[in-house]
Amino acid sequence: MKLTNQTNWGVVALLFLAFTALSVAELRELQLNTSEAVTLQAEKSAANYRKNIDQLSSLSPQTEELVLSTLLESTVSQPHISYAAIVDASGSVVAKREAAIQNAVPSWFTSIDSNSELEKRIPLGDSQRALVLTSNKLEVYTRFTNVLLRNIIAFVALSLLVSLLVAVMNRRFKRPIEDTVRKLNDMGSHNFTSPQVSASSGDCEQLTSTVNTLSSTLASKFDELTRQSELFKKEASKDSLTKLANRGAFERHMRALLNENATSQEKELIIVRLAQLASINTKLGMVPGDNYVKAIANILVEETKNNSNVRFVFRLTGGDFALICEPMEKPVRDLMLTNISKQCASASPLRDGTKATYIGITRFTGTMSMPQVMESVDSALIAAMKTQSGWELASEISHVHSNTRWRERLNYIVAQQYADIMIQPVMNIEQNIPAYYETFGRFKDKDTNEVIPMSQLIPASERLDLIPQVDRLVTSIVFKKMEVTSQQVTVNLSITSIANGEFRAWLVNELTQRQALCPRLLFEVEDAALIQYRDYAESLCRQLINLGCRVTIEHFGDHFASLSGLRAIKPQFVKISGRLTQGIHTNKENQLFVSSLINIATGLNIKVIAEMVETEAESVALNKLGVEHQQGYYFAKPALWNVY
Numbered sequence: 130m131k132l133t134n135q136t137n138w139g140v141v142a143l144l145f146l147a148f149t150a151l152s153v154a155e156l157r158e159l160q161l162n163t164s165e166a167v168t169l170q171a172e173k174s175a176a177n178y179r180k181n182i183d184q185l186s187s188l189s190p191q192t193e194e195l196v197l198s199t200l201l202e203s204t205v206s207q208p209h210i211s212y213a214a215i216v217d218a219s220g221s222v223v224a225k226r227e228a229a230i231q232n233a234v235p236s237w238f239t240s241i242d243s244n245s246e247l248e249k250r251i252p253l254g255d256s257q258r259a260l261v262l263t264s265n266k267l268e269v270y271t272r273f274t275n276v277l278l279r280n281i282i283a284f285v286a287l288s289l290l291v292s293l294l295v296a297v298m299n300r301r302f303k304r305p306i307e308d309t310v311r312k313l314n315d316m317g318s319h320n321f322t323s324p325q326v327s328a329s330s331g332d333c334e335q336l337t338s339t340v341n342t343l344s345s346t347l348a349s350k351f352d353e354l355t356r357q358s359e360l361f362k363k364e365a366s367k368d369s370l371t372k373l374a375n376r377g378a379f380e381r382h383m384r385a386l387l388n389e390n391a392t393s394q395e396k397e398l399i400i401v402r403l404a405q406l407a408s409i410n411t412k413l414g415m416v417p418g419d420n421y422v423k424a425i426a427n428i429l430v431e432e433t434k435n436n437s438n439v440r441f442v443f444r445l446t447g448g449d450f451a452l453i454c455e456p457m458e459k460p461v462r463d464l465m466l467t468n469i470s471k472q473c474a475s476a477s478p479l480r481d482g483t484k485a486t487y488i489g490i491t492r493f494t495g496t497m498s499m500p501q502v503m504e505s506v507d508s509a510l511i512a513a514m515k516t517q518s519g520w521e522l523a524s525e526i527s528h529v530h531s532n533t534r535w536r537e538r539l540n541y542i543v544a545q546q547y548a549d550i551m552i553q554p555v556m557n558i559e560q561n562i563p564a565y566y567e568t569f570g571r572f573k574d575k576d577t578n579e580v581i582p583m584s585q586l587i588p589a590s591e592r593l594d595l596i597p598q599v600d601r602l603v604t605s606i607v608f609k610k611m612e613v614t615s616q617q618v619t620v621n622l623s624i625t626s627i628a629n630g631e632f633r634a635w636l637v638n639e640l641t642q643r644q645a646l647c648p649r650l651l652f653e654v655e656d657a658a659l660i661q662y663r664d665y666a667e668s669l670c671r672q673l674i675n676l677g678c679r680v681t682i683e684h685f686g687d688h689f690a691s692l693s694g695l696r697a698i699k700p701q702f703v704k705i706s707g708r709l710t711q712g713i714h715t716n717k718e719n720q721l722f723v724s725s726l727i728n729i730a731t732g733l734n735i736k737v738i739a740e741m742v743e744t745e746a747e748s749v750a751l752n753k754l755g756v757e758h759q760q761g762y763y764f765a766k767p768a769l770w771n772v773y
Contacts, residue, residue, distance in 0.1 A: 145288075151280060163209055163264050164247055168249055170209070170210060171251050171262045172251065174200070174203075174260055174262070175253055178197075178200060197215055198224050200224075201213040201215070201225065201226040204226065204262065205226040205228045206228075208265060209264055210262055210263070210265055211227065211228045212263035213226050213260070213261070214226070214261045215253070215258055215259070215260055216258065216259050217257065218257040218258070223258065228265060247264040248261065248262070249262045249264075252721060252724065252725070366378040370419055370423060371426035371444050373430070373442055373450075374443045375443065376445045379445060379451055382441065382443075382453065383398075384499065386453075387493070387497060387498065387499055394495070395493070395494055396455065396456070396492070396494070397457065397491070398453060398454075398491050398502060399489070399490050399506075400445075400450070400451055400506050400507075400509075400510055401425075401429065401449070401450040401469065401473070401486055401487075401488050402448055402449050402450075402510060404483065404486060404487050405421075405483060405485055406418060406422065406447065408479060408481075408483070409421055409478060409479055413479075414711045414712045414743075415707065415711040415712065416716075419708075421476060421478060422444075422448065424476040425476060428469065428473060429442045429450055429469070432465065432468070432469060433452075436465055437455075438454045438456075438461070438465075439452055439453075440455065456492060462522075463518075466488055466490075469488070470486055470518075470519055474486070484519050487513040487514050487519050487520070488510075488513055488519060488521075489507065489513050489521060490506070490509055490520065490522045490523065491506040492522075493505070505523040509521045509522060509523035538575065539598075542572050542602070543595070543598045543602055546602060546605070546606075547606070548571060549573070549769060550568050550569070550570065550603070550610060550769075551569040551571050551767040551768060551769060551770065552566040552569075552618065552770040553566065553569070553760065554567075554760070555567060555738055555758055556758065556760065556764050557757065558752055558758065559757055565616075565618060566617065566618045566619070567760065568619065568620055569621070570602070596623050597625060597626045597629040597631065597632040600621075600622065600626040600632065601626075601632060604636065605639075607620055611650070613772050614772045615649070616649070617649045617650075618649065618651070619650075619653050619681060620651070620652050620653070621652075622653065623655075624655055624662065627654065627658050627666050628665055633665065633669050636669075637676070640678065641676065644676065644677065647678045648678075650678045651679040651680065651681055651701070651702070652670075652673055652678060652679075652681070653681045653682075653704070654666060654670060654681070655682075655683055656682050656694070657684065659694030659695075660694075663694060666694065667698055670700065671697075671698065674699075674700075679701040679702070680702075681700060681701065681703065681704055682694075682698075682700050682702070682703045682704065683703075684704070684706045685704055686705055686708075686709050686722070686723070686726050695729075695730075696733065699734070702735065702736050702737070702738050703730050703735050703736075703738065704738040704739075704740050705723060705726060705738065705739050705756070707761075709722060709726075710723070710740060710741055710742060710761075713747055713751060714744075714747055714750035723739075723754055723756075724754055727754060727755050736757065737757070738758040738760060739751045739756045739758070739759045739761075740759075741762075742759045742762075742763045743762045743763050744763055747761075747763070
């Protein structure tokens with residue numbers, strides 16, 4: 130009798146856990162469905178409004194309000210909508226409708242689902258009005274209670290059934306009971322792969338069938354959740370522009386090839402660099418640049434289909450693509466690279482005679498490290514820039530020479546404690562004066578005295594872990610120049626430096642000793658830093674603000690995940706990504722998106738800057754959207770900062 134009671138209570142407890150988990154999962158599904166329904170209804174109602182906007186403009190205010198109320202009536206008639214309103218730019222309600230909700234949502238439901246009431250706001254074209262919808266919390270509560278009641282009934286019924294069966298079976302057969310308990314324990318641990326429970330006689334078939342059915346049901350639920358998780362993971366590994374696997378996927382793939390258990394079999398890594406991409410973006414704009422990148426991606430994908438040696442294609446960043454291939458004989462490789470070079474040149478919208486691509490190739494085995502492989506292929510890229518063909522295969526000798534050479538160049542720059550500082554104004558449009566100046570470091574080769582391209586210097590600095598030292602050098606020079614000038618300037622902080630504890634400590638210490646400079650100092654932080662190194666970035670920004678400095682978050686709009694960081698930091702400025710500002714006077718979608726970003730920033734009392742403004746038309750369009758600070762070639766190109 131004691132064993133039976135223990136078994137019964139154990140089974141009931143495990144069933145309770147299983148049904149609780151199922152109820153929570155179904156609540157989350159209800160929330161998701163409600164969110165999607167509100168969004169779809171908002172879009173449908175907004176479209177209906179826009180369809181009638183011309184007719185509304187000719188009506189009297191009283192008639193317009195009546196018509197709008199009628200339009201909103203159909204919206205609140207939907208069971209998932211409790212409130213619908215049209216508001217003007219100041220937030221005042223033009224028209225509204227509320228659903229007749231008679232019953233209140235119990236406090237117990239609010240305590241477990243505080244986010245079940247969703248508000249959706251959609252701008253209504255150029256009218257500066259917006260549609261506001263609020264979800265019906267009672268609808269979610271009603272549907273959930275129905276689900277909960279169903280689950281409770283099923284739980285009670287199944288518990289009673291299982292308890293009865295366990296009591297009978299425990300007297301006759303111990304093995305089926307043990308198997309059942311094991312299965313239920315596995316289910317409680319979200320393990321649904323264990324073998325199905327089988328009965329030794331017909332007396333246990335009902336019990337085992339019930340458990341197996343329950344396991345299958347829960348397994349399907351969790352399988353669906355796992356499938357969705359894998360889908361999200363897969364999407365996170367894609368480049369949003371080209372749909373190729375991104376840099377993160379490339380690094381994971383390379384780590385798999387370069388682990389300690391990997392074979393010594395050789396592979397080839399080919400890096401294709403689009404030499405004209407920066408010029409295309411500058412001269413023609415971001416849209417032609419994006420189209421060019423997508424065209425190159427298609428060319429490389431076709432190469433994987435036509436060449437069995439090419440196994441994988443990745444977009445690393447900007448104009449860099451990576452191909453992982455089987456080793457090829459030189460004639461075969463040269464033929465492939467000739468074909469890629471010709472097609473890339475044909476796809477380029479520029480016809481200025483410059484090389485369209487540079488290609489670096491290196492061979493590697495599983496015994497090499499990631500830095501070794503990337504250093505080798507980078508040396509090949511540098512060498513390719515000096516060849517007529519535009520590509521080069523790295524040798525062991527050139528690899529060592531490249532590493533040594535770059536370390537010498539960078540160590541010399543750091544040791545000399547000198548760099549040219551370039552400045553570019555961020556304009557206050559209303560006053561037509563610079564609000565502040567952004568600073569950039571420019572470095573020259575110690576032997577040739579030629580400017581080192583940033584496209585070469587930054588990857589080399591990252592490879593050799595010298596980015597913090599370079600940032601420290603530039604920052605120190607800016608501080609010295611500020612001591613003999615009254616200008617307000619900004620210093621860019623790289624993601625690598627933000628993640629470096631030694632650099633953060635040095636910067637805070639320097640500013641503590643130079644507090645007189647702080648009111649004229651701004652620091653620009655990439656919004657990606659708020660995602661990759663959130664704690665470090667938020668802590669450093671708060672320290673900078675407490676010292677009297679100001680903070681600008683750049684590339685705003687590229688990563689929505691950084692919005693929570695804005696609330697935590699409350700920077701003085703956000704700089705909208707140039708990808709959104711270029712050609713904005715003709716791009717309605719970007720206008721609407723930028724308008725939404727401005728509303729977000731304004732709501733947080735943050736000023737907005739638009740970067741990469743190159744034409745008067747872009748400047749005027751941005752000004753109409755409410756962007757009071759702008760930066761770009763339209764106003765001034767970067768110039769040497771001469772103060773002494």
